[in-house]
Amino acid sequence: MSVSLKISRRVAVAAFASFMAATSYAAAAEKIVIGHSQPNLGWPYIAAVTNALEAAGKGMEGVEVVTLSADGDIAKQSSDIATLVNRKVNVLLVTSLDGNAVVPALKKAADAGIPILAVSNEPSEAGQKLLAGYSGPDDYVQGVIAAELLNDALKGEGAIAIIEGSPGQSTTLLRTQGLKDGLAKLNSKITIIGSQTADWNPVKAKDVAQAFLTAHGDQLKGVFAQDDNTGAAAAEVFKAAGRGDIKVVGTGGTINGLKAIRDGLMYGTMDQSPTTDAKQALDFAVKLAKGEKLAEKRNIIPMPKITSANVNEFKGEW
Amino acid sequence: MTAASTPWRFVTPIWPVLLVLVIGASLLSGPFLSPANIAAVLQQGVITGIVALGMTIVLIGGQFDLSTGATVMMAAVMALLLNPADGTSTALAILLPVALGGMIGLVNGLAVYRAGANSIVATIGMQFLVIGAVLALVSGQHVRADNMSEIFVSLSRARLLGIPYSVYIFLGLVIALSVMMSSTVFGRHVYALGGDIEAARRAGVKVVRTGIATYVISGMLAALAGVLIASLVGNLDPTAIRGYEFPALTAAVLGGTSLTGGVGRPADTAAAIWVIAVITNVMTILNYQYPVQLLVQGVVLTAAVAFYSWQRARS
Numbered sequence: 001m002s003v004s005l006k007i008s009r010r011v012a013v014a015a016f017a018s019f020m021a022a023t024s025y026a027a028a029a030e031k032i033v034i035g036h037s038q039p040n041l042g043w044p045y046i047a048a049v050t051n052a053l054e055a056a057g058k059g060m061e062g063v064e065v066v067t068l069s070a071d072g073d074i075a076k077q078s079s080d081i082a083t084l085v086n087r088k089v090n091v092l093l094v095t096s097l098d099g100n101a102v103v104p105a106l107k108k109a110a111d112a113g114i115p116i117l118a119v120s121n122e123p124s125e126a127g128q129k130l131l132a133g134y135s136g137p138d139d140y141v142q143g144v145i146a147a148e149l150l151n152d153a154l155k156g157e158g159a160i161a162i163i164e165g166s167p168g169q170s171t172t173l174l175r176t177q178g179l180k181d182g183l184a185k186l187n188s189k190i191t192i193i194g195s196q197t198a199d200w201n202p203v204k205a206k207d208v209a210q211a212f213l214t215a216h217g218d219q220l221k222g223v224f225a226q227d228d229n230t231g232a233a234a235a236e237v238f239k240a241a242g243r244g245d246i247k248v249v250g251t252g253g254t255i256n257g258l259k260a261i262r263d264g265l266m267y268g269t270m271d272q273s274p275t276t277d278a279k280q281a282l283d284f285a286v287k288l289a290k291g292e293k294l295a296e297k298r299n300i301i302p303m304p305k306i307t308s309a310n311v312n313e314f315k316g317e318w
Numbered sequence: 319m320t321a322a323s324t325p326w327r328f329v330t331p332i333w334p335v336l337l338v339l340v341i342g343a344s345l346l347s348g349p350f351l352s353p354a355n356i357a358a359v360l361q362q363g364v365i366t367g368i369v370a371l372g373m374t375i376v377l378i379g380g381q382f383d384l385s386t387g388a389t390v391m392m393a394a395v396m397a398l399l400l401n402p403a404d405g406t407s408t409a410l411a412i413l414l415p416v417a418l419g420g421m422i423g424l425v426n427g428l429a430v431y432r433a434g435a436n437s438i439v440a441t442i443g444m445q446f447l448v449i450g451a452v453l454a455l456v457s458g459q460h461v462r463a464d465n466m467s468e469i470f471v472s473l474s475r476a477r478l479l480g481i482p483y484s485v486y487i488f489l490g491l492v493i494a495l496s497v498m499m500s501s502t503v504f505g506r507h508v509y510a511l512g513g514d515i516e517a518a519r520r521a522g523v524k525v526v527r528t529g530i531a532t533y534v535i536s537g538m539l540a541a542l543a544g545v546l547i548a549s550l551v552g553n554l555d556p557t558a559i560r561g562y563e564f565p566a567l568t569a570a571v572l573g574g575t576s577l578t579g580g581v582g583r584p585a586d587t588a589a590a591i592w593v594i595a596v597i598t599n600v601m602t603i604l605n606y607q608y609p610v611q612l613l614v615q616g617v618v619l620t621a622a623v624a625f626y627s628w629q630r631a632r633s
Binding site: 039040042044045046047048051106124167193194195196197199200201202203206207208211212213214217227229233240241253254256259318 | 349350353355356358361362365453454457458460462464489497547549550553554555556557558559563588598599602603604605607608
């Protein structure tokens with residue numbers, strides 16, 4: 001009895017508060033409300049971007065960031081977006097859980113005249129048409145950067161292998177394609193002699209690394225691992241087998257990746273900073289909320305190369 | 319029923335299959351039989367293998383345990399969060415996750431054997447609960463332990479005669495569990511549970527207590543597998559190590575464990591684990607891509623299940 005009373009009182013207070021909040025937005029026309037639909041707190045990078053966005057939003061005068069997390073549920077992301085549309089946010093930031101499933105919800109927001117900025121990942125093609133822009137990293141470009149790093153490390157020749165992410169994921173496919181195209185563009189004599197999935201799992205990455213050693217022996221000179229965790233794990237296997245000379249390039253610039261570079265395990269990686277991602281997204285969001293257009297539709301965040309030469313300039317954020 | 323005689327049969331078909339595969343693999347790839355690669359194949363089976371041993375015992379009792387993958391994740395994360403840097407923290411990082419794994423098993427066992435819940439649904443529910451709790455705890459971030467003690471690291475990485483310690487741990491478990499299942503009262507009671515639970519009850523088997531024990535064993539083994547993952551990699555994105563329950567279930571079935579209970583042996587599950595490890599290893603060496611690997615595993619599993627059904631129908 002008393003519990004239900006307490007709950008209903010809380011609901012009433014909340015309802016009143018949101019009513020007050022709604023009227024105060026209307027009163028203060030200057031105030032910008034940014035809605036962010038977030039897919040899943042279980043993804044380290046996305047969780048870090050969300051936290052950085054909220055932190056950066058707090059530091060900006062007259063800006064409020066409202067974050068709703070879909071907790072890995074496609075249906076919840078759709079209803080989250082609907083909620084933000086009904087709240088009449090000035091701009092909608094969307095990091096999609098599923099690039100296809102999110103499209104109908106994006107359509108609703110576009111129909112309501114709310115500018116949409118995709119953040120950190122992009123929806124499918126049908127969804128991209130509805131966007132005011134994209135801000136975030138680019139998997140394909142990361143593959144290209146990895147090609148440049150390996151080409152530098154191996155002085156333009158030698159055999160390499162790829163430790164891929166989960167099979168069929170766009171992240172995996174784009175990073176592999178970026179690497180291949182990057183090597184071709186550099187006229188590199190580096191050849192790719194094997195590629196195997198580790199499913200982002202460092203335990204599997206160790207199995208794959210050992211199999212590469214068995215299969216290719218001394219021929220193997222370098223490895224592109226599609227995230228830092230699998231890269232560091234593979235490098236440990238190579239070192240234990242007395243093949244610390246194999247150049248491993250990871251992806252992400254994570255705390256673990258930077259540590260592996262400092263320890264001399266990995267050759268390099270590229271920075272994918274949640275803070276940079278969040279700040280750029282917020283700047284664009286404010287522009288869009290003020291009715292401005294973005295100069296470019298796709299805005300890739302800078303992803304500087306990291307090797308032992310400059311690893312101390314990066315702190316690693318995730 | 320053939321159930322009673324099953325633990326005593328010596329050679330099940332999975333062993334000749336393993337032998338043929340090893341010969342085939344060494345013909346297909348010369349370096350397959352190199353000491354480093356043999357050690358790698360043995361190690362590759364350890365983590366899934368330990369989970370599969372627990373799965374085998376629960377299955378022999380006639381139930382499923384699909385919560386084990388979540389328990390693996392919980393234990394790996396917990397071991398790293400306990401930061402095994404010195405003697406005390408190393409002991410805690412091994413014992414606490416295993417104890418919690420046992421408690422998860424206890425709850426599973428109570429739900430299934432005391433409350434009579436369907437074991438597939440109950441343990442999937444437990445899986446969601448544990449994964450949810452772990453992800454909330456780490457708020458989606460990587461977990462790491464930067465200064466792991468030598469003992470903790472050596473669990474999976476130190477070697478004796480070129481073979482990682484974790485392989486000996488696995489072999490020790492296979493032997494201990496084989497003896498337990500074939501030569502103790504408890505083991506015979508588990509087979510009895512899976513054979514005919516009402517008959518077992520009438521014969522005086524303490525059904526609830528025995529059944530709960532199978533889940534506790536499974537939970538503790540899954541947690542141990544998680545601790546070994548922590549020792550092996552030291553850094554994790556928790557979501558990247560989801561899903562160990564299905565490879566473990568696959569191995570148990572491939573080893574001849576019946577999904578309806580009463581039939582199966584820990585050693586046969588171990589043989590099946592090595593069958594899968596050999597296939598995966600040699601196909602990775604030959605650079606067959608994931609779709610082909612999945613296809614081959616599918617063919618092997620389907621053929622095995624068909625064979626076992628045919629064998630059981632005949633006897």
